Amino acid sequence: xxxxxxxxxxxxxxxxxxxxxxxxxxxxxxxxxxxxxxxxxxxxxxxxxxxxxxxxxxxxxxxxxxxxxxxxxxxxxxxxxxxxxxxxxxxxxxxxxxxxxxxxxxxxxxxxxxxxxxxxxxxxxxxxxxxxxxxxxxxxxxxxxxxxxxxxxxxxxxxxxxxxxxxxxxxxxxxxxxxxxxxxxxxxxxxxxxxxxxxxxxxxxxxxxxxxxxxxxxxxxxxxxxxxxxxxxxxxxxxxxxxxxxxxxxxxxxxxxxxxxxxxxxxxxxxxxxxxxxxxxxxxxxxxxxxxxxx
Numbered sequence: 001x002x003x004x005x006x007x008x009x010x011x012x013x014x015x016x017x018x019x020x021x022x023x024x025x026x027x028x029x030x031x032x033x034x035x036x037x038x039x040x041x042x043x044x045x046x047x048x049x050x051x052x053x054x055x056x057x058x059x060x061x062x063x064x065x066x067x068x069x070x071x072x073x074x075x076x077x078x079x080x081x082x083x084x085x086x087x088x089x090x091x092x093x094x095x096x097x098x099x100x101x102x103x104x105x106x107x108x109x110x111x112x113x114x115x116x117x118x119x120x121x122x123x124x125x126x127x128x129x130x131x132x133x134x135x136x137x138x139x140x141x142x143x144x145x146x147x148x149x150x151x152x153x154x155x156x157x158x159x160x161x162x163x164x165x166x167x168x169x170x171x172x173x174x175x176x177x178x179x180x181x182x183x184x185x186x187x188x189x190x191x192x193x194x195x196x197x198x199x200x201x202x203x204x205x206x207x208x209x210x211x212x213x214x215x216x217x218x219x220x221x222x223x224x225x226x227x228x229x230x231x232x233x234x235x236x237x238x239x240x241x242x243x244x245x246x247x248x249x250x251x252x253x254x255x256x257x258x259x260x261x262x263x264x265x266x267x268x269x270x271x272x273x274x275x276x277x278x279x280x281x282x283x284x285x286x287x288x289x290x291x292x293x294x295x
């Protein structure tokens with residue numbers, strides 16, 4: 001294989017009972033995409049394979065899986081110094097990949113593979129979080145509060161497919177406690193009670209919820225939302241959020257900026273791209289145009 005070919009890393013667990021490695025190889029062959037295809041065993045193995053590929057001169061990579069797989073690949077890539085941003089293609093599999101919805105990329109390997117042909121890419125910001133867990137990059141959405149608790153539970157409900165996040169939200173809501181927070185995004189600050197805080201680089205999460213309809217991947221800013229709604233307001237707010245119509249709600253406070261931070265009176269869980277990281281407090285910033293997304 002030439003170093004200009006794609007280095008494709010497959011998360012076999014995302015195949016939902018299918019042979020995802022074989023499906024990926026067939027899809028690439030169908031669209032005449034030159035690639036080296038490898039399956040990872042776990043997150044450490046994935047990072048090691050990426051490190052080896054980078055060391056051999058690779059610059060074009062493909063993540064095969066969901067948002068969590070994309071997150072792992074991006075973190076492995078950005079552990080290296082790049083004179084020019086690496087290129088990342090994404091082949092959604094399993095329960096899907098919300099990050100690529102903004103590009104209109106199909107939610108299955110077989111149809112998404114055709115997007116790897118040609119040279120068209122899109123520069124994308126990446127955000128970085130820091131907390132007691134260390135430093136972690138994310139491409140799409142990071143959350144603290146009820147949204148993070150729901151995402152953590154949803155990871156255990158993969159058999160529900162696209163309904164897993166919504167189901168998890170309603171399971172977690174009754175027992176989740178509001179608390180006093182201080183959220184800073186750019187020059188703006190929110191201080192008061194809240195139930196959730198969202199830091200959006202991308203637009204969609206939760207299997208298609210348009211949670212950040214005004215977020216863009218090239219703004220150099222995070223799109224922050226503090227949700228201070230009462231639990232009884234959740235049904236209406238969730239219906240609005242599914243269609244991206246919630247920003248006008250008086251209990252949704254939108255903050256934008258290149259840097260952000262969150263402190264909470266009671267510790268809140270934190271997740272990024274569906275991966276549990278740890279507890280608040282946290283801080284973060286946007287890294288502009290860190291990745292070229294193949295579209």
